[in-house]
């Protein structure tokens with residue numbers, strides 16, 4: 489079977505870039521594709537419990553770099569030298585205002601043939617939200633959804649010929665403070681530096697390493 493896109497080839501080519509070429513900027517139309525990818529990422533009950541801050545200006549990247557000090561200083565050059573840095577944020581709560589906005593958007597997008605269908609969707613999503621509120625893991629649940637967007641972003645960036653570095657190595661509290669995220673009901677979860685690797689990127693020359701297929705995949 490032939491497919492237009494060779495996903496296996498992209499998966500093997502994609503790698504974590506450790507040094508970016510600061511002279512190269514991602515074209516606007518390519519960034520627009522990545523914005524669409526982020527917006528259209530799937531999430532449980534279409535909760536979309538996220539926000540993505542995209543830093544491309546020097547001052548913007550410097551704000552994000554406030555989270556890459558001390559133990560995380562090894563990530564600071566990636567933030568400052570990449571073309572764009574995405575701060576993937578999770579909502580700290582899934583309040584009624586957000587849930588109403590999602591429901592009304594689904595309505596405006598034509599997903600409900602009847603008022604009953606709209607009420608049914610509100611009810612079913614509300615059930616999951618209530619469940620997670622009761623368990624007390626709403627923030628973790630939201631972060632899981634954010635990681636789906638992360639996966640899409642990394643694969644999409646590679647498919648578009650971009651290099652990327654996902655980063656958990658930063659201080660979320662410092663990024664939250666620098667970007668004023670907490671007051672917006674948000675918290676930084678993971679960063680992704682995007683751009684083009686520099687000549688000195690040692691990781692570009694190393695072979696990728698993964699456990700064998702039999703160790704991670706079982707067929708039944």
Ligand SMILES: Cc1cc2nc3c(=O)[nH]c(=O)nc-3n(C[C@H](O)[C@H](O)[C@H](O)COP(=O)(O)O)c2cc1C
Pocket residue numbers: 502503504505506563653654655656657658678696
């Ligand atoms: C969620 C996540 C967080 C990561 N954090 C960092 C980081 O802070 N700094 C870094 O240089 N690499 C980071 N990495 C890169 C991983 O080390 C890398 O993905 C892994 O070694 C596999 O290599 P590959 O991406 O080149 O295939 C992170 C990767 C993921 C998925």
